[in-house]
């Protein structure tokens with residue numbers, strides 16, 4: 114059965130945390146963004162808030178065994194991803210690893226990662242949670258590491274989110290919702306950590322805005 118059909122059948126029974134519409138193309142587009150940023154089969158990737166593996170599905174297929182790690186505190190979503198979205202045998206062949214911590218703590222895997230991915234996560238995460246992800250990136254990525262995150266830019270009618278809590282469905286909530294962050298706040302947080310952020314534009318499938326974050330080069334550039 115095609116991945117899209119599988120997601121539609123699952124999504125009709127239970128909300129997957131993401132729309133089942135364009136599940137397949139949206140997940141594949143996450144892989145395309147990572148490829149454009151230099152992803153290689155040997156790259157080590159951590160997928161923050163990996164949900165039912167919409168993007169993880171493609172990454173697990175593409176990457177060498179042991180190279181994909183995912184964090185998802187909603188244990189049921191994770192099980193749907195592992196048991197139903199992934200084909201039988203993929204866990205044994207590709208050996209992805211998962212953790213359910215709520216702190217965006219990537220040190221649990223004992224790895225240095227080449228890529229951090231947070232798709233449709235900063236669209237729900239509070240500023241302290243975004244800060245925790247940036248701190249994890251600094252601590253647990255390689256020198257040339259890349260953090261790709263999607264977000265929704267704050268504007269006049271979409272105020273910069275100042276709350277402390279996650280907004281949207283999660284292991285703790287069934288209430289849908291999205292929040293907005295200002296790019297100026299994001300760049301300030303990056304600069305304070307010796308990182309540089311640049312906007313990559315909006316994706317085709319879901320229209321989320323992508324940001325690429327790296328350590329600042331010796332000349333201050335990318």
Ligand SMILES: C[S@@+](CC[C@H](N)C(=O)[O-])C[C@H]1O[C@@H](n2cnc3c(N)ncnc32)[C@H](O)[C@@H]1O
Nearest residue numbers: 130131162163164167186187215232233283284
């Ligand atoms: C909108 S979904 C996106 C899932 C996935 N990245 C994708 O593109 O399909 C956001 C996910 O973040 C998860 N999440 C919520 N709080 C989290 C936390 N503290 N740490 C990690 N993930 C969290 C939710 O359970 C949900 O599965």
